[in-house]
Amino acid sequence: xxxxxxxxxxxxxxxxxxxxxxxxxxxxxxxxxxxxxxxxxxxxxxxxxxxxxxxxxxxxxxxxxxxxxxxxxxxxxxxxxxxxxxxxxxxxxxxxxxxxxxxxxxxxxxxxxxxxxxxxxxxxxxxxxxxxxxxxxxxxxxxxxxxxxxxxxxxxxxxxxxxxxxxxxxxxxxxxxxxxxxxxxxxxxxxxxxxxxxxxxxxxxxxxxxxxxxxxxxxxxxxxxxxxxxxxxxxxxxxxxxxxxxxxxxxxxxxxxxxxxxxxxxxxxxxxxxxxxxxxxxxxxxxxxxxxxxxxxxxxxxxxxxxxxxxxxxxxxxxxxxxxxxxxxxxxxxxxxxxxxxxxxxxxxxxxxxxxxxxxxxxxxxxxxxxxxxxxxxxxxxxxxxxxxxxxxxxxxxxxxxxxxxxxxxxxxxxxxxxxxxxxxxxxxxxxxxxxxxxxxxxxxxxxxxxxxxxxxxxxxxxxxxxxxxxxxxxxxxxxxxxxxxxxxxxxxxxxxxxxxxxxxxxxxxxx
Amino acid sequence: xxxxxxxxxxxxxxxxxxxxxxxxxxxxxxxxxxxxxxxxxxxxxxxxxxxxxxxxxxxxxxxxxxxxxxxxxxxxxxxxxxxxxxxxxxxxxxxxxxxxxxxxxxxxxxxxxxxxxxxxxxxxxxxxxxxxxxxxxxxxxxxxxxxxxxxxxxxxxxxxxxxxxxxxxxxxxxxxxxxxxxxxxxxxxxxxxxxxxxxxxxxxxxxxxxxxxxxxxxxxxxxxxxxxxxxxxxxxxxxxxxxxxxxxxxxxxxxxxxxxxxxxxxxxxxxxxxxxxxxxxxxxxxxxxxxxxxxxxxxxxxxxxxxx
Numbered sequence: 001x002x003x004x005x006x007x008x009x010x011x012x013x014x015x016x017x018x019x020x021x022x023x024x025x026x027x028x029x030x031x032x033x034x035x036x037x038x039x040x041x042x043x044x045x046x047x048x049x050x051x052x053x054x055x056x057x058x059x060x061x062x063x064x065x066x067x068x069x070x071x072x073x074x075x076x077x078x079x080x081x082x083x084x085x086x087x088x089x090x091x092x093x094x095x096x097x098x099x100x101x102x103x104x105x106x107x108x109x110x111x112x113x114x115x116x117x118x119x120x121x122x123x124x125x126x127x128x129x130x131x132x133x134x135x136x137x138x139x140x141x142x143x144x145x146x147x148x149x150x151x152x153x154x155x156x157x158x159x160x161x162x163x164x165x166x167x168x169x170x171x172x173x174x175x176x177x178x179x180x181x182x183x184x185x186x187x188x189x190x191x192x193x194x195x196x197x198x199x200x201x202x203x204x205x206x207x208x209x210x211x212x213x214x215x216x217x218x219x220x221x222x223x224x225x226x227x228x229x230x231x232x233x234x235x236x237x238x239x240x241x242x243x244x245x246x247x248x249x250x251x252x253x254x255x256x257x258x259x260x261x262x263x264x265x266x267x268x269x270x271x272x273x274x275x276x277x278x279x280x281x282x283x284x285x286x287x288x289x290x291x292x293x294x295x296x297x298x299x300x301x302x303x304x305x306x307x308x309x310x311x312x313x314x315x316x317x318x319x320x321x322x323x324x325x326x327x328x329x330x331x332x333x334x335x336x337x338x339x340x341x342x343x344x345x346x347x348x349x350x351x352x353x354x355x356x357x358x359x360x361x362x363x364x365x366x367x368x369x370x371x372x373x374x375x376x377x378x379x380x381x382x383x384x385x386x387x388x389x390x391x392x393x394x395x396x397x398x399x400x401x402x403x404x405x406x407x408x409x410x411x412x413x414x415x416x417x418x419x420x421x422x423x424x425x426x427x428x429x430x431x432x433x434x435x436x437x438x439x440x441x442x443x444x445x446x447x448x449x450x451x452x453x454x455x456x457x458x459x460x461x462x463x464x465x466x467x468x469x470x471x472x473x474x475x476x477x478x479x480x481x482x483x484x485x486x487x488x489x490x491x492x493x494x495x496x497x498x499x500x501x502x503x504x505x506x507x508x509x510x511x512x
Numbered sequence: 513x514x515x516x517x518x519x520x521x522x523x524x525x526x527x528x529x530x531x532x533x534x535x536x537x538x539x540x541x542x543x544x545x546x547x548x549x550x551x552x553x554x555x556x557x558x559x560x561x562x563x564x565x566x567x568x569x570x571x572x573x574x575x576x577x578x579x580x581x582x583x584x585x586x587x588x589x590x591x592x593x594x595x596x597x598x599x600x601x602x603x604x605x606x607x608x609x610x611x612x613x614x615x616x617x618x619x620x621x622x623x624x625x626x627x628x629x630x631x632x633x634x635x636x637x638x639x640x641x642x643x644x645x646x647x648x649x650x651x652x653x654x655x656x657x658x659x660x661x662x663x664x665x666x667x668x669x670x671x672x673x674x675x676x677x678x679x680x681x682x683x684x685x686x687x688x689x690x691x692x693x694x695x696x697x698x699x700x701x702x703x704x705x706x707x708x709x710x711x712x713x714x715x716x717x718x719x720x721x722x723x724x725x726x727x728x729x730x731x732x733x734x735x736x737x738x739x740x741x742x743x744x745x746x747x748x749x750x751x752x753x754x755x756x757x758x759x760x761x762x763x764x765x766x767x768x769x770x771x772x773x774x775x776x777x778x779x780x781x782x783x784x785x786x787x788x789x790x791x792x793x794x795x796x797x798x799x800x801x802x803x804x805x806x807x808x809x810x811x812x813x814x815x816x817x818x819x820x
Contacts, residue, residue, distance in 0.1 A: 028632065157658060163682070165622075168653035357630045382715065387630050389592050389637070432721040433795070435697025439752055440628065448696050454793050456696075474628075476718040499758040500749040503786055507763055510553050510817050512781035512810055 001274055005261040011071040012080070015040070019074045023140035023354050024148050026170050035351065038398035040072055041133035042208045047345045048400035065219040066212045069202055069258040075132035076202055076209075076258065078139070079194035083241050086195045098197075100237050100246040103256055104204040108213075115207040122340070123371035128348040129182070132206050133398075135190070137349035138183040138374065142363075145354060146172055171359055174381075179348075179363035179374045198241025203256045213255035222277045223257055223264075225250045230271040236263035323480040324419075329487035330367035331378040331467060334386070334413040335394030335402035338490035339368075346401035348374035352393035360384050360469065361393060375401075378415065378469060380485065385469035386415070388442035411442075414494040416467025416485035418446055420460045424482035427457045437483050440470030443497045446483065458483065463495040548575070550813040551769035551778060557820035559744045560608035562766040566740075567612065569816050570768060576737040577685055579617030584679050584686040585609055585649065586736075588693075588706050589625035589640050591753055592633040598745035598760045599753055600638040601691045605742050605766070607643030609687060614648045621649035622679045625709040628752075631655040652679050660712035667803055668728035670720045675712040676732070688736035688772075692743040692779050694751035694759075698722055699794045700783060701752050702776040703739035704730045704805075727799035730772045730806075739775040741767040748787045761786050773797060773806030774813055781810075 015037065022034045039045060045053040060067050069076045115126035128134065149170050156167035193201040202209040216222075225236070227250050237247040240263055244256035263272045333352060336342035353361045353376050363374040376393070378386060391410040394402040405413055418437075426434040428451075437458050438446045445464035448456035458471075460483075467485045475481035548571040554562040567573050577583055587601035595603055606623065613621045623644045627634040631653060635641040641651050653659065660675035680686055690706035697718070698705050707729040708714050717725040743765035750759045765782060769775040780791045791797060791808075801808050 160659065165650065165652045165679075169656040169658055171656070357633060383628075387592060387633065389633070390630075426719060430719075430721075433697060433699075433723060434718045435695075435722075436718045438696040442753055442755075444750060444755060474715075474718075476715045478715075497755055499756045502758045503748055503761045505786075507761075507782075507785050508555070508819075509785065510555060510765070510778075510782060511785045512553075512778045512815075 001261075001264045001270075001272075004274060005265045008067075008070055008259070008261050012077045015072050016074050016077040019136075020140055020144075023137060023351065024145050026145065026149055026152070026354075028355075028357065032355070032392065032396055035396040035398060038133065038349075038351065041131075041398065042068060042073075042212075043127065043131040043133060043347055044349075044398035047127075047347070048398070061212055061215050061219065063220050065216045065222060065254065065257060065259040066209070067259045068212060069199075069209055070260045073132050073136075073202075073208070075136040075139075075190065075206075076199070078136055079190060079199060079201060080241070080260070082191055082194040083198050097238055098240050098243050100240075100248075101197075101243045103244075103253060104200075108204050108210045111205060112207045112210040118371075119344075122344060124344055124347065125371040125373070126207070128346070128371075128374055129186075130205065130207050131347045131349070132202070132208055134347040134349035135183075135186050137351055138179070138363075139187055141173075141350035141354045142180055142183045143187060173353060173359050174362055174379065176363050176365060178365040182374065198243060199256070199258055200243070202258065203242060203244075209258075216257065217254040218277075219254070220277055221274055222254055223252045223259070223261075224273050224275065225252065226271040226273055229269050231269060233268070235266045235268065236272050239263055239266040325480050325484045328484065329416075329489065330364060330372075331416045331469070331485060331487035332491065333361055333376055333378065333393045333402055334391065334410050334415050334491070335397070335405045336415075336491060337403060342401050343368055343372050343375065344401075345399050346372075346375040346397075347399055348376070349398065350374070350376070351396055351398065352376050352402065355392050355396050357390060357392065358384055358387050360386050377487075378485075380469035380473045382473060385440070385473040386467075388468060388470075409493075412466065412494045412496060414466050414488060414492050416469070416487045417462050417465045418460050418467065418471050418483055419486050420446075420458060420483045422457065422482070424477050424480075425457065426476060426482070427451060427455055431455065434476065436474040436476060437471035440474045442466075442468060442470060443494065445494075445497075446471045464497050466494045549816040550771060551767065551774055551810070551815045552818065553765065553767045553778060553782075553815065554818045554820060555763070555765045557764060557766075559602045559605035559742070559766070562744075562764075562820065563605055563608045563612070563740070565818060565820065566766055566768045569818065570738070573612045573616045576687075577613050577616040577618050580619045581613075581617070581684040582682065583613045583618040583621045584683040585613070585621060585623045585644075585689055586680065586686060586706065586710055587623065587625060587640060587689040587742075588691050588701070588709065589634050589638050590628040590709060592629035592637050593753065594637055595639045596745070596757055596760065597754045598691060598693065598747045599751075600634070600640065601689050602742045602744045603639035603643035605740070605744065606640050606689060607647045609689065609740065610644050610647035610649035613687075621647075622652045622683070623649050624652040624654040624677060624679060626654040626677065626712065626714075627709070652677075654709070657712050663732070665728055665731050667731040669724050669799075669803070671716065671725045671728035674716070674729065676710050677712075680710055680734070685737045686734070687738050687740055689740045689742065691746070692741055692783055693747035693754075694749050694783075694787060696751060698726060698796065700776075700780060700789065702741055702779045704772050704776055704796055704800060707732070723795035724799055726796040727803055727805065730796075730800045731803050735770065735772075738768050738770055739772055741775055741779045743767060743779065743782060746783065746786065748783075769813075771806035771813070773801050773808055774810060775806075776800075777808045778810060778815075 118126045153169050190201045234247045237245045242256045244253035361376040362379045364377045394405050438448045443464045449459045451457040469485045472484045552566040552569045554566045587606045591599040593599035610621045661678045664673045690703045693701045695701040743763045747754045
């Protein structure tokens with residue numbers, strides 16, 4: 001049965017490598033279709049109500065146990081990599097020395113309950129924080145990717161100094177301290193936990209792991225110890241990164257076993273078996289611990305819920321700052337439908353942020369309130385706006401927080417409306433031609449109308465505006481632009497701009 | 513043609529007697545440098561054919577590009593738009609020019625623009641990237657300040673210095689290849705407006721009288737060998753991006769001249785036949801003439817008009 005571990009490793013890499021490369025890819029060379037792979041993640045599948053995928057994942061779990069954790073989940077595989085790498089830095093004695101530990105039931109069931117309760121309350125706060133796929137997405141997009149881009153930029157500067165333009169400089173996505181802080185915290189947490197304790201994070205913090213742990217005791221196949229040939233040497237226990245094998249008691253805690261099959265390889269006596277659970281008398285798994293703790297869990301949960309809600313309330317009433325541009329409504333990416341749908345379904349995995357060719361998408365700090373931390377919003381700056389012929393963000397979203405929009409629909413999706421402040425406009429204040437805003441408007445919502453002395457001033461037709469921010473990004477008035485985009489709470493279809501009158505006459509003279 | 517041939521042979525004969533040249537070939541190439549029209553306008557052909565013809569009238573590509581030269585071609589690639597919308601320079605024209613430069617022995621032909629839309633998408637969807645690489649040229653990124661170097665514009669009125677793409681500063685010869693378009697801000701975008709794609713900081717232009725800054729930019733000491741104004745398809749309205757093909761008129765024309773002001777003047781006259789425009793409103797043309805960048809007086813120039 002040793003081949004099982006090899007299959008597990010191969011499968012894990014098959015999911016892990018494309019995912020990490022897809023998140024890192026800043027050149028747009030990898031096909032966007034790779035995002036289909038991400039739909040196999042539990043939370044995205046649940047959020048997008050993809051019944052086929054949910055069915056497949058459920059069947060896999062009921063057949064093989066927590067195979068999702070050991071192969072499909074990138075955060076799980078990432079921790080395996082850390083755990084495996086840590087061996088090279090540890091003293092020989094300590095290598096592979098896992099010991100059976102008791103499950104952290106209070107913590108894991110509380111976190112699961114919190115997550116579920118929050119969802120019931122309509123907040124994806126814990127989803128965002130704890131979904132393992134999204135956590136991993138943030139590791140890559142906010143920690144690894146910037147490093148790769150720095151490397152690329154250093155190299156491209158070196159090359160372009162020598163007249164070689166084969167590499168080009170890539171702009172870093174703007175640094176968002178809140179998102180970076182949270183991501184770093186989880187990176188350190190997951191890193192330390194996996195370095196010393198293997199899959200402790202998956203069996204304590206991760207709500208997906210905990211849920212699958214509830215299902216695992218019923219899976220058709222499971223790891224068990226053949227008592228007749230077992231010598232209690234403890235090899236299996238020492239190699240078990242879930243620390244769920246009690247070799248003395250010859251028991252495996254199914255709820256924490258991630259089906260990594262390391263123990264099968266470690267056992268010299270071939271006493272570790274991965275076999276059909278129901279062929280002999282079934283040992284009913286002890287779930288009493290969870291039940292006993294329900295009251296404590298409830299108290300913990302409700303306390304946390306209340307404090308969070310109170311905090312969220314405080315944050316919504318942040319005092320308005322000087323310029324109205326600073327207190328504008330956040331701008332959701334196209335396809336977000338409305339703020340309720342978007343906030344409830346986005347897990348902040350940052351895939352759209354990394355794929356946005358304009359890098360206008362950035363993780364939010366508190367723009368959406370506390371339960372929308374790290375969900376993407378549009379942040380315009382010079383040359384940075386939502387490009388007209390692009391629907392990448394809503395095409396790649398694995399949770400369908402962003403609904404895919406065909407290109408023609410995207411071009412009419414109103415994600416915001418331009419607000420013009422003529423009293424600040426260059427044309428009015430300096431009496432000169434400018435027109436940068438209308439120049440960048442793809443829908444002619446911002447257009448120039450006669451002012452005086454042959455000058456023209458901008459004007460906005462709100463029904464035509466799609467809120468792409470072209471105008472805001474290029475408006476030379478700083479620090480607060482004379483034209484800016486205000487977000488909408490529900491995205492509607494903008495009016496289709498009228499076409500110009502066609503010119504049919506034939507010109508066959510030079511005119512000079 | 514007859515007149516041209518007559519002058520040519522007369523000149524050759526004259527030179528042959530005066531200079532006692534070793535070969536007749538040397539005499540003809542010598543002659544090409546000395547004479548030639550100030551402007552060539554072609555109408556009625558395909559982009560590549562019109563370019564070939566116009567350059568031939570100007571004295572051949574060899575007059576501008578020497579063997580081993582580093583050449584830069586600066587089209588308008590500002591927008592993520594397909595060629596049919598005429599927001600960018602015609603890719604066929606750009607490709608043909610690159611090919612011509614290569615055949616004249618250019619060591620490399622670099623093409624860039626400081627785009628308004630995402631540069632990669634603009635390069636690709638304009639069709640220019642493919643045309644250039646197929647013709648043996650290279651696309652150069654212009655998306656980052658690190659590619660730009662500060663230069664002085666001593667004659668500039670508002671724009672006294674600016675950062676210009678280093679490939680342009682380092683090259684031996686460059687061609688300015690704009691497309692003729694309507695423009696919401698500058699009224700029209702032709703060869704001088706196209707210079708906003710060689711500079712990094714465009715915001716300054718918009719803040720400090722767009723027209724004056726465009727004229728100031730045209731005082732940049734390194735003049736293009738030629739302004740090649742693409743009027744195969746022109747954008748008559750809703751510029752500079754355009755909304756649909758209804759904004760586009762196919763004129764199948766090309767205007768080339770080393771003189772920015774003359775090229776823009778001629779282009780405006782052609783444009784006015786489609787969309788009547790007061791050339792005075794395109795203020796940068798007159799401003800540039802005041803700065804002695806060139807002349808609006810086409811009468812004084814030797815203009816060649818060719819219908820194909």
